Amino acid sequence: KNEVEQSPQNLTAQEGEFITINCSYSVGISALHWLQQHPGGGIVSLFMLSSGKKKHGRLIATINIQEKHSSLHITASHPRDSAVYICALLEGGSRLTFGEGTQLTVNP
């Protein structure tokens, strides 16, 4: 079993829809990253969370440390949100362990 599992693997939405991507993990962590990777390959750090909830624009990330679960929400989705979203665990303050990613496609 992988240390980190993301769901769904693929998600197609219509513009304007509310989107949720889930991340479950099985190990102790010091923090969790949500990353965005566009088709060109570049990786952008969206959030780093160790507790609670963070919001940036239309993006909201939550984490429940006791349940070892995090969610990334996108409100009022837009075609430019189409990308791969990756959950990554920060273990021991150094290495990141990555989920397999969720491919999001938002259609106009």
Added chain:
Amino acid sequence: DSGVTQTPKHLITATGQRVTLRCSPRSGDLSVYWYQQSLDQGLQFLIQYYNGEERAKGNILERFSAQQFPDLHSELNLSSLELGDSALYFCASAGTSTNNEQFFGPGTRLTVL
């Protein structure tokens, strides 16, 4: 723009060759991390340097080595290249404490023919 730079953007070489990938961290960041993203393995941690010293090692092959220089830039050396080494190589940098957020460079796409 994350502030992390990587060169070159693309690299095409032949099996058996040696290449060097370069990373300059964000101003003030002391940690540099190297990651490999391949089609079959996904994203994997290779190695971390902190202020010139190796701090953590992941799934890095013996044919690969890295170092961080006094000006904090880092180089990843890949030798005796094999077809399976074709991948995107990312570096990321983080600040002075171990739990700081990591910021990724644009990556170097290595193709081994």
